[in-house]
Amino acid sequence: MKLAGIFLLIAGFVLVSSALVLLSPNAPRGAFVLAGIAVQILGMGLTFRAHLSPTEGH
Amino acid sequence: MQLPPTALTETGTATCMLCIFLVPLTGAGLALINTGFGRSRSASHSMLSAMCVFAVAVLVFLFIGFAFQGYTGRPAHLLSIGGRQWNLLGADRFMMRGVVFNGSTVSLVACLQLFSVGIAAMIPLGAGSDRWRLGASCASTALLAGITYPIFAHWVWGGGWLAQLGGLALCGNGAIDVGGAGVIQAVGGLAALSISWILGPRHGKYEMSGMAIPGHNIVMVLFGCALTLIGWLGLDTAGAMLFTGAPIATMPLIAVNNVVAASIALLTALIVTGVRFTKPDASISANGFVIGLVSISGVCAMVSPPEAAAIGLVAGLLVPFSVEWLDRLGFDDPSGAISVHAAGGLWGVIAVGIFAQGRPGQWLAQVAMVAALLGFVLPLTYCLNLLLNRFYPYRIHKDGERQGLDMSELGAGAYPELAQATNDHLYR
Numbered sequence: 001m002k003l004a005g006i007f008l009l010i011a012g013f014v015l016v017s018s019a020l021v022l023l024s025p026n027a028p029r030g031a032f033v034l035a036g037i038a039v040q041i042l043g044m045g046l047t048f049r050a051h052l053s054p055t056e057g058h
Numbered sequence: 059m060q061l062p063p064t065a066l067t068e069t070g071t072a073t074c075m076l077c078i079f080l081v082p083l084t085g086a087g088l089a090l091i092n093t094g095f096g097r098s099r100s101a102s103h104s105m106l107s108a109m110c111v112f113a114v115a116v117l118v119f120l121f122i123g124f125a126f127q128g129y130t131g132r133p134a135h136l137l138s139i140g141g142r143q144w145n146l147l148g149a150d151r152f153m154m155r156g157v158v159f160n161g162s163t164v165s166l167v168a169c170l171q172l173f174s175v176g177i178a179a180m181i182p183l184g185a186g187s188d189r190w191r192l193g194a195s196c197a198s199t200a201l202l203a204g205i206t207y208p209i210f211a212h213w214v215w216g217g218g219w220l221a222q223l224g225g226l227a228l229c230g231n232g233a234i235d236v237g238g239a240g241v242i243q244a245v246g247g248l249a250a251l252s253i254s255w256i257l258g259p260r261h262g263k264y265e266m267s268g269m270a271i272p273g274h275n276i277v278m279v280l281f282g283c284a285l286t287l288i289g290w291l292g293l294d295t296a297g298a299m300l301f302t303g304a305p306i307a308t309m310p311l312i313a314v315n316n317v318v319a320a321s322i323a324l325l326t327a328l329i330v331t332g333v334r335f336t337k338p339d340a341s342i343s344a345n346g347f348v349i350g351l352v353s354i355s356g357v358c359a360m361v362s363p364p365e366a367a368a369i370g371l372v373a374g375l376l377v378p379f380s381v382e383w384l385d386r387l388g389f390d391d392p393s394g395a396i397s398v399h400a401a402g403g404l405w406g407v408i409a410v411g412i413f414a415q416g417r418p419g420q421w422l423a424q425v426a427m428v429a430a431l432l433g434f435v436l437p438l439t440y441c442l443n444l445l446l447n448r449f450y451p452y453r454i455h456k457d458g459e460r461q462g463l464d465m466s467e468l469g470a471g472a473y474p475e476l477a478q479a480t481n482d483h484l485y486r
Contacts, residue, residue, distance in 0.1 A: 009432050010434070016425065016429035016433070017426060017429065017430070021139055022139070025419075037429060040432045
């Protein structure tokens with residue numbers, strides 16, 4: 001689950017950077033950027049959730 | 059923000075240099091904070107780790123880091139997309155051989171960056187207190203100072219693609235980070251998150267429900283906070299002059315904004331913990347002071363004092379809940395480094411988009427910076443440290459942790475007058 005979360009973090013970054021680099025300023029870049037951040041929030045949620053179960057260390 | 063490389067006046071150079079000389083006090087403050095929040099049986103180890111990590115960061119950055127970071131107008135690796143040249147990575151010479159130390163802007167940047175990368179490298183030590191081996195922390199620092207930090211610093215401060223967003227993609231003035239809320243603090247804070255993930259909690263931390271392991275010397279922590287303020291004034295002023303072209307006349311504004319944000323954040327954290335726990339919590343209040351400095355550093359030269367107060371207020375509200383929330387999620391972060399530096403740094407980056415006056419679309423550049431921190435810096439830092447941990451285990455063995463890192467790794471304690479023999483994991 002942590003791996004999936006990390007992939008979502010990267011995917012959100014790719015979405016945000018692609019929107020700003022590839023789209024023209026007249027395009028709805030803000031929507032893509034916010035969507036990318038939403039994907040990253042989901043990714044953070046997954047990675048944190050994955051950390052929840054094993055609390056005691058080595 | 060992408061500035062043409064312009065030379066400072068003689069007065070500007072002298073002022074900037076003096077400000078840079080104050081920056082190591084931030085490192086000293088962070089070292090004291092990390093040590094005070096840790097256990098007494100690892101105090102000596104914690105201070106030595108801070109110095110070793112600083113030394114490793116400085117040397118690695120000198121040898122290879124600055125070559126990747128570069129500076130606006132210096133050689134860089136470019137990528138052409140849609141007819142536009144995006145600056146991805148610095149291509150300077152290794153060992154700073156391309157820098158002439160004659161008071162030029164690039165020499166001042168190189169000097170400031172040596173201290174800045176040292177500060178960023180010290181932040182994860184707080185999250186790894188009482189269980190992170192000295193050699194492993196130095197090895198991890200080499201990765202931070204040689205790869206992660208320079209790449210991201212290039213994107214923001216070295217004329218990289220995030221800075222170019224203003225000119226090439228009409229996103230305000232491009233990514234702005236005056237004093238390093240993102241480049242120094244969030245990068246260090248996200249490294250702290252990765253280290254906390256990899257190390258796991260201290261033994262005894264979650265064995266008994268509701269059990270907290272308090273720091274061993276809160277006076278040391280509070281004195282560290284006072285030292286960080288002095289260093290922060292220098293860091294933010296030097297950053298403003300070098301990375302945003304701010305004139306010397308903005309120095310009073312930067313000082314006022316720093317003090318106001320830190321004060322408001324401290325009082326807010328104090329009141330929130332006082333209301334929630336019936337008495338104010340000194341450790342979270344101290345964290346409130348530092349998160350105020352962290353969050354204002356992104357925009358310190360560009361907002362009015364009331365706006366700085368608003369930024370500090372949000373930061374002060376953020377820290378008590380973030381510390382408690384991360385603790386419940388199983389993150390053992392003795393000094394609150396993740397909450398203060400990662401959460402505070404991200405808020406500082408976003409605050410630029412909200413409060414900075416300038417061309418429209420600034421928020422897009424700031425959100426892109428946040429996305430790069432979460433989607434590039436965090437995964438890269440985590441994966442590099444996870445890989446290194448496979449070959450060189452980060453965590454001290456169980457007996458070493460019980461004995462304390464001082465005795466286990468150094469052979470002598472910081473407080474020899476205190477008895478050292480015990481089987482209790484929670485022994486101070």
